Amino acid sequence: MKIICLIALITFFLTGCYYDKAELTYPANISATCDTTAVKYSVDILSIMSANCYSCHSGTAVSGGGIILDTYTGLKAYANNGQLLNSVLQNGNVPAMPLGNSMISSCDLNKIRAWINNGTPNN
DSSP states (O other): OHHHHHHHHHHHHHHSOOOOOHHHHOGGGSOOOOOOTTOOIIIIIHHHHHHHTTTTSSTTOSOSTTOOOSSHHHHHHHHHTTHHHHHHHTOSSSOOSSTTSOOOOHHHHHHHHHHHHTTOOOO
16 A cells, blocks of 8 residues: 555656746747838738638639739739728728638738838839
């Protein structure tokens, strides 16, 4: 009986409590910062749009209400009139996008906002 209690006690102390620092144990889980200081259309915005919008809003898509966003000129028009940002913010001013999906990440939202605030450069 004493051996069983001793084994249970040792097992408890070895596995019962564990303290670690997440940033040391799980470095990949550290929340990355979202750099919006140098947002580029050709890198950041195209990537976001391709991942979230082009399945419906490209020249070859049959859905999307005729809104084509896979060209700089097409996207710039919707960025400048406020529809792009309002739709991805899903604020109720225009239809929420991506349709039927969750809101895009806050980092992607911030990149779109930064690109618009910088004058929608074609860079």
